[in-house]
Amino acid sequence: MKDDITLQTRREFLHKTVLGGALSWTLPTFLANTFSALQAEAANQATQAPTGRNATILVVLQMAGGNDGLNTVVPFTNDYYHRARPKIGLAESKVLRLSADVGLHSALSGFKDLYDGGRLAIVQGVGYPNPNRSHFRSTEIWQTGSDASKFERYGWLGRYFDNACSGCDPTVGVSIGRQAPQAFAARQPTGVSLDNPQNYRFLAGRPSGPGEMSSMEESYRKLNQPEAEMDANSGSTIGSLSGTVRHTGSVLDFLERTALDAQVSSDKIRSIASRVDNLATYPASQLGNSLKLVAKLIGGGLPTRVFYVSQGGYDTHTNQVNAQERLLRDLGDSVKAFVEDMQGQGNLPRVPLMTFSEFGRRVAENANGGTDHGAAAPMFVVGEKVKAGLLGEYPSLAPGDLFQGDLKFKVDFRLVYAGVLEDWLKTRSEPILGSRFAPVQVV
């Protein structure tokens, strides 16, 4: 299996795979890679070719439930902090110091190593105006990148796909999980969600012999080939198909194209998952498994620009201390392993990872050893090329500076998105975010 992009017509692809009976699909590249390669050839694009061997890749990690930022990036010298949190506040001895007055939760030793190695940027006090304290709504705001007063249909990453990746391979966005996040919702839906590569396929009966495909699967493949591809006189080439099928074609054209995409991406993903090995040891957790799979897919050369993984459980209304410790340890160790894996592959320079959570939590602890829904919290950006260190300013904890008991944000999250889109994905952020947000330089 070669990794370089080889131009190939869709017809050639089909003949090699199905018509030629070479059902092990030993083709040099992904069908839609040819689309983007051709797009790149067209050359008068403001942005770089969205997919390709050396393209940059973004990993988004959702900390679902609302992580308590104050006990994650801890202002351990702050009197207001200790007064508001007599039970669950972390003393200096319990944190990993980053500066004279800010330290990481001790479970985040993985992050501390990354920080010391210049691979971790911490954007402090991230939030948005008129914060909403509902999980559902605030997650939606982060996922769509909308104002708190507006409802957006599409996600910020979906709008990126619409803007920059029209006609791309469906694996331009891959979310690890059973459902695509709302961040991927797009005018032209794209992206693949899977938790286990073995489920992302047409489930057919058992093959009659080793290496053989069942006649059922073979029939499914043939039934899902567009008619035009079978017609030797149609003269259809990649040129006539590229980028036009989705927009001007009939509903059936679109379905046929998607059916073919499903076949090709399913084959590719399953092949990579079985052939690429991880180069680091991950925690045995759901997040660890998700990042393991992401690392394999990156290593196998899937033409993905955005991966999305999620870690749940941060809604710590009661007995927060143990729960958050377990989650943060998993987070730090999983991400550190992922960074090592990327480094081993030689892909670290092109893969940053960004975390977010729908909100932080109330400054004051509650009566149950936990915290309630709050507002601003830190975001982490991890990678070789990130602007490492503590970025921005810790929001004030003085009671008079709080809004209904919550931290006021210092940095709108869309400034971070803008930074990621412009500096990392090399695309203009304004058409995606709807208005101009001065990018935070995280890269």
Added chain:
Amino acid sequence: MLRQLPNEKWTFATAAHLLNRAGFGGPPEEIERLVDLGPERAVSHFVDYGGLPEAAPDPAWAKPDPERAERLRAARQASPEERRMVQQAEQKNQRGRLIELRAWWLQRMAVGARPLQEKMTLFWHGHFATSAVKVRDAYLMWRQNDLFRRLGTGNWLQLLIGVAKDPAMLVWLDQAQSRKAHPNENFAREVMELFTLGEGHYTERDVTEAARALTGWSYDRMTQSFVARPLWHDRGAKTIFGRTGNFNGENFLEMLVAQPQAARFITGKLWSFFAGEPPGEELANALAAAFRSAGNDIKPLLRTMFLSEEFYAPSVLRNQVKSPVQWLVGSVRVLEFPLPPPLVCEALTRNLGQDLFAPPNVKGWDGGLSWITTNTLLARYNGAATLVQGNLAAAAGGMIANRPNAQRQPTRRFNQMRVRAVDADELFTEDERADIAALIAALERRLLQARLTPKQDQVLRDYLAGQPQLDEGAILNALRLVMSTPEYQLT
């Protein structure tokens, strides 16, 4: 515009189209019956459902539960441990009811005598797009569903007032908290933007002023019902759509529906839902005019639409992507087989991207092409194996929602479940089961009401010819294969 379909165009194909769109499809015999009725009586069969029997009884819990509110209130004073237990029990209870509620509704669609009533209920659910994720009370979700069913083909203004006072909606768009001192603009904005006019047909001032008019319409948690709170209502003068007065919520909704744009907006959306594409300019005008002249009543509009030649245009026939619900209900109807158990139905529709009672956001499901991604297409193909062959592995993927603290327990229950395979002997005659060409023709007629392409026909022929015998297993595989084509996703 809106010419009536000539009788000579009433064929198996057009009758099937009516059955698929005004209802949820059905087997060939049902289509033949509609052909025999002729267009007017066939359309009347759907639209004039008043005399037909009601389907299944309501769920036992579909009534207010005063003890629940009391329990939740008491829990607030209880210890953290107790409170967590009460909340967990309540969540489990609600989740179970929601699964039941989804199955209850799907069952009405699949076997009820009033398919258009359920189709319109589905339309309004997508239009008003209220989610149990925020409402968190299955009774309120049922109640809204029942409202759509009762008023869904009646008068537009009456329905809109009903929805504005509907408890689930009051919670969903925060109207419940809106009071004179702090008017909440959420419902006031969305009722104009999403429900009646569309963006660009109102001003920000209209939103602010309408929010004031609506203050005092609230929700009482104890009785789980609408309550008007006079003390919360802003009695001052408001200016909405250029008119000034001491308007209340009803006045505002009356003014809203009287806007010329309102008729165009809702008729255009109804046409798109049933025809699968937005109406052209001339047709949009004709639909709006027909709606207004019928006093904004929905039923006459539906009759006009279903009898119109435009509804049976070549660009409309078999050119709409089935929604996941249409896919599921339509499939069991053409397979003449019961719906799978509630958990399996829930998993299938979720895998396919349409979780009933949990639309993705206030704008509802996008519909159309957006139903189809590589994931959801594979899920449809594998879901066909669940429906035809009782293969549950295919549906299992949908059991865990991608949300914090997702409930894992149902997965185990799910794995213990058994689903029967379709009985091929019931669907095909002896002759059809003995001859490949006859079988393929029967498959086409039942599943597609159209022909496969010559190439697909050949693939199927080769598959069947390659089997040791034309037995039950081979026929079920062929059913599943036809359902695993791009063509089957269209209606």
